[in-house]
Amino acid sequence: MIEVRDLVKVYSLGDTELRALDGVSLTVGDGEFVAVMGASGSGKSTFMNMLGCLDRPTSGEYLLDGVAVGGLSKDRLAELRNRTIGFVFQGFNLLARTSAIENVELPMLYNGMSAGQRREKAMATLAEVGLEGREHHFPNQLSGGQQQRVAIARALVNSPSLIFADEPTGNLDTKTGGEIMRIFCRLNEDKGITVVLVTHELDIAGYARRRIHFRDGRVVEDDRSGGG
Amino acid sequence: MIEVRDLVKVYSLGDTELRALDGVSLTVGDGEFVAVMGASGSGKSTFMNMLGCLDRPTSGEYLLDGVAVGGLSKDRLAELRNRTIGFVFQGFNLLARTSAIENVELPMLYNGMSAGQRREKAMATLAEVGLEGREHHFPNQLSGGQQQRVAIARALVNSPSLIFADEPTGNLDTKTGGEIMRIFCRLNEDKGITVVLVTHELDIAGYARRRIHFRDGRVVEDDRSGGG
């Protein structure tokens, strides 16, 4: 259960102030499947970084399962992120000097699994996103869409209860993008995982049951008429 | 005029061999507007890097305006790239410690323009892609789509005769993507600039008059029925 109230994010650049988020209030219930849309620069990634506990707002509140995230210590926040949230970055953010499989294993390093169990889980997740045979490639030995899928596999491997994905199909052809969306749908329907994803493609947004539209740092439309 | 014959690119990984390009032969005439499509990992970026003189094939020939590119010295190649080719990378490839406007000015550093002329041209090109007000931001102070537009502006600023763009609208909402495509169309129609762009979106491919489809490192379809 996600609740944000009056979320504001201000960046100062010299003598100007940029309100990347200008007062966002909304709730996302457990098990929802939400698409976030809006023009380039409208605040979507900034909002996702707040939800994913990767950044703190300038003001406003964020309650995750009733816990005020703003009041948590750095360690507690990192633990929350690692255990309950799977985050797919718009820019993938893979470690360049680490192979695909090692990138995917990263989130599992502190959850008590053995090296063998981590390797097995990572292999299975990479196969699920269609990357078997690419496990030992480094990011610069992978196509754009393959790097994106490594980032997706890394977000899924710890079986998170929340998936936040920022343009997860932006570098994927239609068929591969559809395969990824079916993974998200299956996790949402079978395991009740909450999915919030940013997209600018209407056919990707069509997989969601709710569409939130950003403009200039605010939510200007919240459309729940979608059929998932 | 672009002519490639039996272009092959092989990557060796340990004891396996990956044929990223497996014999590509085609011609692109001056002033054409071509869309390159195909599944993730099918060889599109590898092909674009060959065309953009950023990489050399394992075997095969590439003739650019009748000149065999493979036989050129490093210096001559760099000069060719800088003067005649505008390249938009799939991953943007902006310099992280350099502002947007300085990133855009880079290709102009060796063409004899004064600093004032470079600044003026860069400002105008940034405005054209909708980024006025963002000139002094650094890449990490820009949204994904804004970074992409800086990469596009940088490719256009030297008035190249060839534009190679790898997923130029992948991080742009539909409206902003349309604005970028109209820039490419105008350059193609008014100035006769040859445009080759990779996309996985059919409505973007619809701006082109020819669609080339890749699969497993080969061209499997070359469709000239498109109405630009």
Ligand SMILES: Nc1ncnc2c1ncn2[C@@H]1O[C@H](COP(=O)(O)OP(=O)(O)OP(=O)(O)O)[C@@H](O)[C@H]1O
């Ligand atoms: N340096 C490298 N070493 C090994 N394999 C590589 C290297 N670079 C690319 N490849 C492989 O070559 C194939 C083609 O890659 P390419 O980047 O051209 O694909 P693409 O069509 O652009 O894909 P996408 O749509 O995902 O961007 C991929 O399977 C990729 O894993």
Ligand SMILES: Nc1ncnc2c1ncn2[C@@H]1O[C@H](COP(=O)(O)OP(=O)(O)OP(=O)(O)O)[C@@H](O)[C@H]1O
């Ligand atoms: N560190 C920063 N400093 C200053 N401004 C920033 C910073 N990060 C983001 N911005 C600005 O905040 C605004 C919102 O950025 P954000 O990345 O959230 O947009 P977005 O909706 O994700 O866009 P896109 O669709 O292009 O990815 C943009 O105008 C951007 O220039």
Ligand SMILES: [Mg+2]
């Ligand atoms: Mg973004």
Ligand SMILES: [Mg+2]
């Ligand atoms: Mg590519």
